Every structure is written in structure tokens, then in C-alpha cells.
Amino acid sequence: GQQVMQIPQYQHVQEGEDFTTYCNSSTTLSNIQWYKQRPGGHPVFLIQLVKSGEVKKQKRLTFQFGEAKKNSSLHITATQTTDVGTYFCAGPNNNNDMRFGAGTRLTVKP
Amino acid sequence: NAGVTQTPKFQVLKTGQSMTLQCAQDMNHNSMYWYRQDPGMGLRLIYYSASEGTTDKGEVPNGYNVSRLNKREFSLRLESAAPSQTSVYFCASMTGVYSNQPQHFGDGTRLSIL
Numbered sequence: 001g002q003q004v005m006q007i008p009q010y011q012h013v014q015e016g017e018d019f020t021t022y023c024n025s026s027t028t029l030s031n032i033q034w035y036k037q038r039p040g041g042h043p044v045f046l047i048q049l050v051k052s053g054e055v056k057k058q059k060r061l062t063f064q065f066g067e068a069k070k071n072s073s074l075h076i077t078a079t080q081t082t083d084v085g086t087y088f089c090a091g092p093n094n095n096n097d098m099r100f101g102a103g104t105r106l107t108v109k110p
Numbered sequence: 111n112a113g114v115t116q117t118p119k120f121q122v123l124k125t126g127q128s129m130t131l132q133c134a135q136d137m138n139h140n141s142m143y144w145y146r147q148d149p150g151m152g153l154r155l156i157y158y159s160a161s162e163g164t165t166d167k168g169e170v171p172n173g174y175n176v177s178r179l180n181k182r183e184f185s186l187r188l189e190s191a192a193p194s195q196t197s198v199y200f201c202a203s204m205t206g207v208y209s210n211q212p213q214h215f216g217d218g219t220r221l222s223i224l
Contacts, residue, residue, distance in 0.1 A: 042200060
């Protein structure tokens with residue numbers, strides 16, 4: 001089945017530094033979704049990308065979908081302590097279910 | 111508006127015991143999912159139900175059974191719990207049938223099996 005791989009597994013940054021997590025799929029994806037999970041919480045949907053080469057921004061967060069629709073990235077500019085958590089990408093395995101990457105756990109030192 | 115509600119929030123079982131994890135959504139969603147989350151493993155799909163009356167296996171279905179009781183409720187049953195099933199279990203729902211819309215997650219059930 002489809003596999004979604006994420007790197008890095010962990011990232012520790014100083015507040016104010018940038019952060020990027022990368023997601024790679026073994027197959028071409030029709031769409032890719034990103035979720036954030038705060039410590040002790042549940043995953044919360046952030047965004048969905050559908051088009052080849054698509055770039056979307058949410059304040060300090062920039063999401064990209066690769067031209068081949070097999071990879072994606074999430075970049076956070078000038079991290080804040082509120083950005084702490086685990087970021088997951090997810091892609092469809094077939095029409096009815098999503099497969100999640102292992103996640104990138106971000107910690108931010110004030 | 112409660113969204114996705116999971117019960118119980120915490121549970122400790124002994125090896126060999128059985129239990130059912132409950133999940134209910136009040137958003138009139140068609141699709142429902144059960145995931146388990148282990149450290150470093152992300153979210154792994156156990157079973158899903160794309161619509162009322164249907165269920166399908168995910169990545170890690172062994173040792174589990176599910177029931178889509180009606181459109182609102184989707185339960186997960188462990189018939190004979192094993193220590194390897196110690197995990198955090200999340201239920202999620204999605205409005206449509208196809209994997210192109212956001213999933214909404216419950217708060218999770220933290221399950222320990224001794």
C-alpha cells in the first residue's frame with residue numbers, strides 16, 4: 001500500500017528560528033493534508049493541498065505540494081512557543097482512507 | 111456542538127480481558143475511522159467505515175473488530191487484549207466518503223494492558 005514518510009522525526013529550535021518538515025509519498029497523491037497535534041491533544045486539521053506545485057500560506061506557515069504530487073513541505077517562519085507540537089502529513093491510500101506520516105515533533109526553546 | 115466524542119478517556123485492562131471503545135459524532139458525517147498512536151509511529155489506521163453499513167480493514171486490523179452501529183456511532187472492540195495493544199486510540203470522522211476532506215478527531219482513549 002501507499003507509504004508516507006516524514007523527516008525529521010524531531011526538531012528542536014530556538015524561538016524565532018525557522019522550521020521545516022518534509023513529507024514524501026511512494027505514490028502520486030491526489031491531495032495531501034497537514035495536521036497539528038499539541039502535546040496531550042488530538043490531531044487538528046491545518047490544510048489540504050490538491051494542485052501540483054500548489055503553495056498556501058497561513059500566517060507564518062507555508063505549505064507546498066511538489067510538482068510531481070509525491071512530496072510536500074511545511075515551513076514555519078520565526079517559530080513561537082505556541083508552535084510546539086507534532087506535525088503530520090497524510091495522503092489518500094485509496095478513495096476512502098488516509099495514511100499518516102510518523103510526524104515531526106517540534107519543540108521550541110524560549 | 112461536541113464533534114467527536116470518545117469513551118472512556120482512560121482504561122487499564124489485564125491481558126485477555128475484552129472491552130469496547132465507543133465513538134460518536136454529531137456532525138452527520140458519513141465516514142468514521144479508528145487509529146492507534148504509538149510513540150514514533152504516527153497514526154496507524156485500524157479500521158474505517160466509509161458509510162453506514164460498511165467497514166473495511168486498515169493497516170493494523172489484527173486483534174480488533176468494529177461495528178458501525180448507525181451513522182453516528184462506530185465502536186472498536188478488543189476481544190482478548192494483549193500488552194502490544196497498549197496505545198492511544200483516536201476516532202475520527204469525515205463528512206464525505208472519499209479521502210479529500212478534513213478528518214475531525216476525538217480526544218482519544220488512553221489504553222494500558224498489563
